[in-house]
Amino acid sequence: xxxxxxxxxxxxxxxxxxxxxxxxxxxxxxxxxxxxxxxxxxxxxxxxxxxxxxxxxxxxxxxxxxxxxxxxxxxxxxxxxxxxxxxxxxxxxxxxxxxxxxxxxxxxxxxxxxxxxxxxxxxxxxxxxxxxxxxxxxxxxxxxxxxxxxxxxxxxxxxxxxxxxxxxxxxxxxxxxxxxxxxxxxxxxxxxxxxxxxxxxxxxxxxxxxxxxxxxxxxxxxxxxxxxxxxxxxxxxxxxxxxxxxxxxxxxxxxxxxxxxxxxxxxxxxxxxxxxxxxxxxxxxxxxxxxxxxxxxxxxxxxxxxxxxxxxxxxxxxxxxxxxxxxxxxxxxxxxxxxxxxxxxxxxxxxxxxxxx
Amino acid sequence: xxxxxxxxxxxxxxxxxxxxxxxxxxxxxxxxxxxxxxxxxxxxxxxxxxxxxxxxxxxxxxxxxxxxxxxxxxxxxxxxxxxxxxxxxxxxxxxxxxxxxxxxxxxxxxxxxxxxxxxxxxxxxxxxxxxxxxxxxxxxxxxxxxxxxxxxxxxxxxxxxxxxxxxxxxxxxxxxxxxxxxxxxxxxxxxxxxxxxxxxxxxxxxxxxxxxxxxxxxxxxxxxxxxxxxxxxxxxxxxxxxxxxxxxxxxxxxxxxxxxxxxxxxxxxxxxxxxxxxxxxx
Numbered sequence: 001x002x003x004x005x006x007x008x009x010x011x012x013x014x015x016x017x018x019x020x021x022x023x024x025x026x027x028x029x030x031x032x033x034x035x036x037x038x039x040x041x042x043x044x045x046x047x048x049x050x051x052x053x054x055x056x057x058x059x060x061x062x063x064x065x066x067x068x069x070x071x072x073x074x075x076x077x078x079x080x081x082x083x084x085x086x087x088x089x090x091x092x093x094x095x096x097x098x099x100x101x102x103x104x105x106x107x108x109x110x111x112x113x114x115x116x117x118x119x120x121x122x123x124x125x126x127x128x129x130x131x132x133x134x135x136x137x138x139x140x141x142x143x144x145x146x147x148x149x150x151x152x153x154x155x156x157x158x159x160x161x162x163x164x165x166x167x168x169x170x171x172x173x174x175x176x177x178x179x180x181x182x183x184x185x186x187x188x189x190x191x192x193x194x195x196x197x198x199x200x201x202x203x204x205x206x207x208x209x210x211x212x213x214x215x216x217x218x219x220x221x222x223x224x225x226x227x228x229x230x231x232x233x234x235x236x237x238x239x240x241x242x243x244x245x246x247x248x249x250x251x252x253x254x255x256x257x258x259x260x261x262x263x264x265x266x267x268x269x270x271x272x273x274x275x276x277x278x279x280x281x282x283x284x285x286x287x288x289x290x291x292x293x294x295x296x297x298x299x300x301x302x303x304x305x306x307x308x309x310x311x312x313x314x315x316x317x318x319x320x321x322x323x324x325x326x327x328x329x330x331x332x333x334x335x336x337x338x339x340x341x342x343x344x345x346x347x348x349x350x351x352x353x354x355x356x357x
Numbered sequence: 358x359x360x361x362x363x364x365x366x367x368x369x370x371x372x373x374x375x376x377x378x379x380x381x382x383x384x385x386x387x388x389x390x391x392x393x394x395x396x397x398x399x400x401x402x403x404x405x406x407x408x409x410x411x412x413x414x415x416x417x418x419x420x421x422x423x424x425x426x427x428x429x430x431x432x433x434x435x436x437x438x439x440x441x442x443x444x445x446x447x448x449x450x451x452x453x454x455x456x457x458x459x460x461x462x463x464x465x466x467x468x469x470x471x472x473x474x475x476x477x478x479x480x481x482x483x484x485x486x487x488x489x490x491x492x493x494x495x496x497x498x499x500x501x502x503x504x505x506x507x508x509x510x511x512x513x514x515x516x517x518x519x520x521x522x523x524x525x526x527x528x529x530x531x532x533x534x535x536x537x538x539x540x541x542x543x544x545x546x547x548x549x550x551x552x553x554x555x556x557x558x559x560x561x562x563x564x565x566x567x568x569x570x571x572x573x574x575x576x577x578x579x580x581x582x583x584x585x586x587x588x589x590x591x592x593x594x595x596x597x598x599x600x601x602x603x604x605x606x607x608x609x610x611x612x613x614x615x616x617x618x619x620x621x622x623x624x625x626x627x628x629x630x631x632x633x634x635x636x637x638x639x
Contacts, residue, residue, distance in 0.1 A: 053533050074539035086534035090552040099548070100538035147538075 002064035002077075002154035002187050003029050004050070009059035011045055019045045021211040022059070027204060030185040032178070036198035037208035038234070044159060046208075047191045051157050052076050064154055074103070079148035080157040084164065085140045087132040087147075093119075094128040097146045111150075118146040121180070138169050145177070149184070156181065156188040162197065174200060195235050199223070207231045229354035232275050238312060240348065241281070241322045243274045247352075252295060256318040260297045267349050268357050275348035278312065278325040283332075284341040293341025297322075301336045313338075384616070391415075391609035398605045410606065418610040426594050427583040431611050434588040438570055439618060441506050441587055445569035446562050448511035454554065457520035458546055462532065472521075479514040483575055491578055501585045506576055510569065516561055523557050524550070559629030567619045588615045 004027040011020040020042040027033045035043040048054040050061055052073035060067050068076045079100075087096050094115055101111045119125045122142040132140055141161060148156055161177070162170045178201055181188050192198050198205055199219045207214045207222065207230070215227040226232035232240045243260075246253040250269045252260045260274075284296055299315035299322060306328065313324040313332055324340055332338060349357045386405075390398055393408035422428035459465075460472045483490070490509045499505030527550070535545045551558075576587045586594070592611055597603045 051533075051537065053536065073533070073537045078537070080534070080537050082530045082534060084528065084530050086528065086530035088531070088534075088549060090549075099540075103539035103544060147534075 003027060003062075004033075004064075004155055004187055004189065005060075005062040006046075006050070007060040007062065009046070009049065009061060010057045011042070011049060011054065012057045018211055020049070023213050025206060025213070025216065027187055027189070030187055031203040032181050032188045032190060032201055033204040033206060034190045034192060034198045034202035035206045035208055036192055036195060036202075036234075037214075039193060040210075041208040042211040043191045043193075043206075043208050047157055047159055047189055050155070050189060051078055051080050077154040078157055079151045079153040079155075080159065081141075081144045081148050081161045083160045085132070085144040087140060087143055089132055092129050092131060093124060093135070093143050093146075096132065096143055097150050100147065100151055114150045114152070115146075118149045121149070122146050137165050138173065141165065141173060145180070149180075154187065156186050158188065158190040160192055161190075162192075163194075170197075177201065195237065199235070207234060209234075225356070226275075226348065227356050229273060229275075229350050232348060232350070236277060238278050238323045238325075240275045240277050241320075243276075243317075243320050243322075245271055245274055247272060252347075254318060254320070258297070258318060260295045265294055265344055268351075270351040271349045271357060272352045273350040273354070275350065276322075276342050276346060278323040280342050280346035281322070281324040281340045282342070283324075283326060283330070284339040294344035295347065296339055296341045298337060298339050301332050301334050301338060303334055304332055315340075387609050387612050391606060391613050393606060395604060395606045398609075414606050414610050418607045418614070423591075423595060423604065423607055423611075426586070426591050429583045429586070429591070431588070431591075431614055433584055434586065434591045434611070435614060435618065437503075437585065438587040438589070438615070440503055441572070441576070442566045442569035442618075444503060444507040445510050445572075446565035448507060449513045449516050449565050450558055450561055452511060453513055453516035454520050454551075454558070457517050457524055458550065460517075461521055461524040462542070462545075475514050475517050477514075478512065479518075483510065487574065487578065494579055499579075501580055501582050505579045506585075506587070507569075510572065510575060513565075516565070519557065519561065520554065523554060527553065556629055559626050563622055563626050566622050570619050 004025075006023050006025040009020060009023045009025075010018070012018050023046060025033070035046060037043045045054060049056050052068065052071060052075075056069050061069055063076060063078070073080075088099065091099065097115045097118060098111050101114065115128075116125070119128055122145060124139070124142055124146060127135065127139060127143075132143065135143065141164075144161065158177070162173055165173060174197055177190075190201055192201075202219050204216065205219045205222050206216050209230045215222055215231045222231060223235055226235060226240075229242065233242060244255045246255050246257070248269055250271070251266050252274060254260065282293070284293060297317050299317040301313055301315045302321075303314045305312040305314070309328050311326050311328055311330055313326060313330075315322055315324065315338065322340075326332075351357050386403070389405065389407050390403060391414055392411040393404070394410050394414075397404070397408060417423075418431045420430050420432060422430045456475060460468060460475075494500060494505045494509065497505075499508070531549065532545070535549055540548060570587075571589060572587065573589055573593075576590050577593070580586050580590065583591070583594070588611065592608065592615065595603065595608050595611065
């Protein structure tokens with residue numbers, strides 16, 4: 001069991017492309033850290049640097065108190081699950097799992113014990129003699145995991161391991177990975193571009209964009225207090241509604257002059273963007289004379305998407321397009337004018353540079 | 358697109374049979390000639406069915422020694438040709454798979470320069486560089502040796518190119534997985550690359566074996582002694598310009614024996630050979 005620390009890690013490719021800019025990250029023993037971000041944000045590069053497949057331009061990577069910068073991938077005591085599984089096509093499932101152990105000159109009975117144990121855990125026991133091409137996608141995925149497990153490494157690295165599976169299997173494997181990781185208690189780093197996968201798996205979530213770390217934290221903490229506009233729009237589906245504010249007002253006035261707040265609502269003069277999550281918006285009906293919402297906005301319904309348990313209403317307020325999440329059976333017709341409200345505590349305010357205020 | 362109407366099938370088969378006949382008849386006729394006595398062959402027309410001298414002719418050619426080439430038997434010629442063809446095929450595969458491995462999987466200075474150096478030898482067939490090559494072989498004292506017969510024919514750009522193309526289709530993740538699994542360059546080559554290249558190797562072996570077996574110009578130059586000649590060279594030497602001097606029945610026997618080993622190699626390796634040409638196991 002081990003901790004993994006990244007200290008000021010940087011990666012610059014020849015031609016001066018800065019793929020990863022000064023990343024500081026400390027992952028405690030046994031935690032599952034998910035790196036999430038759009039493609040090209042540097043998350044895979046960072047993972048490959050931890051694996052030792054990519055050189056480190058600057059900074060230090062420390063596994064269990066030992067600086068591993070100059071060690072090869074095999075000497076770092078890590079195991080990696082690749083996006084396309086990278087199984088050896090000419091070897092049986094058994095040999096695929098045993099290969100890394102044989103290269104380490106482990107005794108045969110020990111190899112056998114470990115492979116069979118992993119196969120039992122992953123429900124692969126009856127497939128040990130098969131070749132990878134005779135397996136389904138999910139089974140291949142399991143073999144790739146088995147190959148990582150038998151090594152009993154200090155750190156697991158996952159490089160978008162579920163992106164080649166269909167949606168149903170992906171959900172299933174996600175739960176399996178989480179359970180497995182928790183029961184083995186191995187410190188893990190998991191790369192994905194899928195924010196749902198990131199939210200559900202992570203103990204520590206790292207949101208990356210353009211080589212920068214935008215925010216590090218627990219998934220719900222990031223969801224509730226996104227540190228930047230990018231994080232706000234990237235985490236959560238459907239994404240947060242972002243409304244441009246008239247600069248210098250210090251009150252919730254939209255660019256087109258609409259004031260959306262009551263009198264009590266005011267904030268810093270630097271406020272440039274107002275964010276509200278779809279589920280924090282609610283319909284305000286005329287006769288509700290109970291608790292008044294802190295902010296209200298009149299919108300014209302453009303479309304409605306019922307997905308069963310909930311419905312999403314898409315509507316326009318001036319030039320802004322908003323999404324409102326409502327209960328499943330809400331009846332609203334396209335073209336209708338509705339008034340939506342939100343509570344002050346649910347508003348996210350960002351400055352000109354996109355930073356949270 | 359399979360058409361099962363009987364008339365079409367008959368036409369298709371007729372065309373096929375005519376094709377087979379055109380290709381196979383000369384070989385059959387050679388076989389027929391190899392079973393007749395010299396007198397029968399020299400007195401036309403040659404019968405269309407095999408004669409009664411099969412055992413006699415083949416025994417003489419194989420073990421009796423043939424006068425026109427200094428009494429060397431066809432057994433010795435077959436042995437020489439086999440050694441030469443196998444050495445060329447194995448040598449070529451060995452050299453080209455290693456050079457392709459270096460060019461594809463390693464980063465070293467002048468990597469592409471080396472690749473192009475190998476590549477331009479494609480433009481220079483043996484015949485073009487035959488004089489300098491001959492001089493080198495003479496200086497090394499390799500005339501009338503297996504080394505002299507095979508070495509100049511081993512270096513091969515085509516095979517290097519073929520392996521390079523195949524290696525480049527191997528996904529980078531597989532290479533990285535092997536690195537994480539602790540496989541060094543040699544282990545990766547032995548445990549992953551070689552098994553994946555099996556079918557390619559088999560296909561190349563067949564092609565290069567036949568290439569080596571049918572070499573004419575180079576063996577002609579580099580051998581003087583009859584007992585070091587290949588079967589192709591010996592065939593040429595057995596034929597005299599004065600018709601009467603040529604032991605045609607033995608020439609025909611040698612012809613038949615000369616085409617047997619390549620056929621054997623193709624038949625035995627056919628399964629692999631075809632797979633190597635049409636699919637890559639991935």
